[in-house]
Amino acid sequence: MKALFRVAIITILISSSILPVAARKKPRTQTPNKANIEAATRLQVFLDRANFSPGKLDGTYNELTWKALALYRQSRGEQPQPPPVQKKTKSNLAPNITGLDLDSIGPVLVPYTVTDADLASVGPVPSSVPAQAKLKFLPYRDAAEAIAEKFHSDIHFLEKLNPGKLKTIKAGDQLMVPNVEPFELASVKDIKPGSEVALQAANEIEDQPGAKAGTPEEDRGATANVVIKIDTKANTLEVHEGEKLFAAYPVTVGSAQTTSPIGEWKVRRITKMPTFRYDKEMLQHGRRSGNFHLLPPGPRNPVGVMWIALNKKGIGIHGTNDPGSIGRAASHGCIRLANWDIVRLATKIKPGDSVSIH
Numbered sequence: 001m002k003a004l005f006r007v008a009i010i011t012i013l014i015s016s017s018i019l020p021v022a023a024r025k026k027p028r029t030q031t032p033n034k035a036n037i038e039a040a041t042r043l044q045v046f047l048d049r050a051n052f053s054p055g056k057l058d059g060t061y062n063e064l065t066w067k068a069l070a071l072y073r074q075s076r077g078e079q080p081q082p083p084p085v086q087k088k089t090k091s092n093l094a095p096n097i098t099g100l101d102l103d104s105i106g107p108v109l110v111p112y113t114v115t116d117a118d119l120a121s122v123g124p125v126p127s128s129v130p131a132q133a134k135l136k137f138l139p140y141r142d143a144a145e146a147i148a149e150k151f152h153s154d155i156h157f158l159e160k161l162n163p164g165k166l167k168t169i170k171a172g173d174q175l176m177v178p179n180v181e182p183f184e185l186a187s188v189k190d191i192k193p194g195s196e197v198a199l200q201a202a203n204e205i206e207d208q209p210g211a212k213a214g215t216p217e218e219d220r221g222a223t224a225n226v227v228i229k230i231d232t233k234a235n236t237l238e239v240h241e242g243e244k245l246f247a248a249y250p251v252t253v254g255s256a257q258t259t260s261p262i263g264e265w266k267v268r269r270i271t272k273m274p275t276f277r278y279d280k281e282m283l284q285h286g287r288r289s290g291n292f293h294l295l296p297p298g299p300r301n302p303v304g305v306m307w308i309a310l311n312k313k314g315i316g317i318h319g320t321n322d323p324g325s326i327g328r329a330a331s332h333g334c335i336r337l338a339n340w341d342i343v344r345l346a347t348k349i350k351p352g353d354s355v356s357i358h
Contacts, residue, residue, distance in 0.1 A: 036094075037160075040065070041178060042108040043097060047072055048152055048180050049105060051239075051247035053341050055326050057178050058154040060092050064250045064327050067236060069095055071248040107179055109161065114147065114173045121185055122146055125300055129278050129293050138298030138321070143169035149299065149323065150184070151177040152340050183340035188305045189273055226348060228267075228317075228355045230335055232260055235327045237317070237335065239348055247348060250327040252320075252336040260335060265310040265355040270346050273297035274307040274318070299339060306342040310355055317355070318342060 037059040044057045044065055052072040054065040063083065070080035084093045123139040126132055140146040144166040148155040159166050161176045169175075229238040232253045239247040254260035279292035295301055304319015317335040319342040320326065326338050335357075337345065 036092075038108055039094065040092075042102050042105065043069070043095075043100070045105050045108055045178050045180055046100060046102050048178075051344065053152075053249045053338070053344075055250045055338060056148075056154045056157075056323050057152050057180070058157045059160070061094050062092075066095055067234065067250065068248065071236065071238065071245065075245040075248075105179055109176045110179045111174050112147075112151070112177045114143070114169055114171055114175065116171045117186060118146055118150065119143055119169075119171060121299060129295070132295055133278070133293035135296050135298075137296055138300040140299055146185075146299075147175065147177070149339060150182050152180050152183065152338070153178055154324070183343065185299060185305065188343060226350075226353045228345075228349065228353065230260070230355065230357045232262070232357065237337065237345070239345065247345070249337050249341040249345060251317075252326050252328065254334070260357055261310075261312055261315055262357050265312060265315075265357065267349055267351050267353045267355060268309040268311050269351055270349075271307040271309065273305055274301065274303055276301050276303045278302065303334070304337075304339045304342060306339070306346050308342070308346060308349070317345070 040061050041057060041059045043061070044054045044059070047054050047065065047068045048057065050072055052068045052075070054062070054068040066081075066083040070083070073080045078099070081096050121137075121139045122141070122143050122145075123137075125138060125141050126135075132138060140149070144155055144158065147153075147166075147169065148158045151158070155166075158175075158177070165173065165175060225242055227240045229240060230236070230251065230253070231238070235251055235253060237249045237251045238245055275297055276295045277292050278295050297305075299305055300321040301319075302321055303316070304321060306319050308317040310316055315334055317337065319339040320336045323338040326336065326341075
């Protein structure tokens with residue numbers, strides 16, 4: 001009897017020592033493998049090339065990718081797939097890609113050799129606004145930031161593609177990058193004769209009802225009868241020709257304090273590499289003050305590399321110095337896009353085109 005009792009006690013002790021260990025083992029969370037990352041990146045590159053931008057490429061089936069795919073299918077007269085319910089944890093569910101010619105993009109990742117031109121717009125950027133206002137140009141803070149923007153990428157994703165290489169980038173280095181059409185900063189700065197260059201800050205120019213159309217250079221290649229439709233709830237900007245949707249981009253719209261102006265507007269002018277009037281009182285509360293700073297042009301100007309003015313003073317569609325904020329953070333009343341998207345949008349519109357904000 002005593003022997004049986006001892007065996008029972010030993011069994012209980014062994015069980016009690018094993019169970020807590022098993023209980024401490026958390027179920028394995030599925031991390032995307034290389035094939036899943038490549039498949040998600042392929043879809044993002046496909047949509048980006050089709051001008052239905054998923055925002056910054058990160059190799060996941062994120063919310064912006066689902067939105068871009070839905071709008072792409074809508075443009076083809078197809079029924080969009082309802083997006084997954086957004087939970088507290090980030091969802092990475094793959095959407096239905098039936099009917100998409102994803103192989104048409106070729107290799108999803110391609111090698112790129114860093115050039116001196118890539119590094120020409122890199123330099124120190126002071127943190128304070130008054131110090132920034134003393135500069136002649138607001139550059140990228142480092143080479144990794146410049147390359148990430150050039151290839152429409154999340155910088156952490158670029159790091160995963162090139163482990164250990166981004167901290168010491170120099171001309172001649174070879175990196176793996178998504179196979180998108182590169183955003184060329186130099187082409188934005190290359191102002192041609194006859195293109196409009198505003199001497200005033202882009203958000204300072206007075207309203208001009210019935211403003212004339214752009215120069216021949218600005219009008220050439222722009223699509224006729226274009227309407228821009230901005231959905232402030234979905235954070236999307238759609239470009240329509242008549243009833244045909246042919247491009248869409250994720251945007252950030254105004255906050256509760258400085259809402260984007262709901263209504264029907266017109267494109268007044270397109271300013272490349274704008275100067276920006278930084279007025280904290282205006283940005284936070286919508287009231288102009290005499291305490292402001294004029295920030296120079298550059299990719300890290302608060303309004304990015306392009307300002308598309310509307311016929312409402314101080315309000316425009318523009319680029320950004322923080323592509324990670326697109327689709328999520330609130331702007332100061334304007335409509336904000338990634339720099340690579342605002343440049344593509346600018347090639348499709350011209351002064352006089354309609355803008356509907358709803």
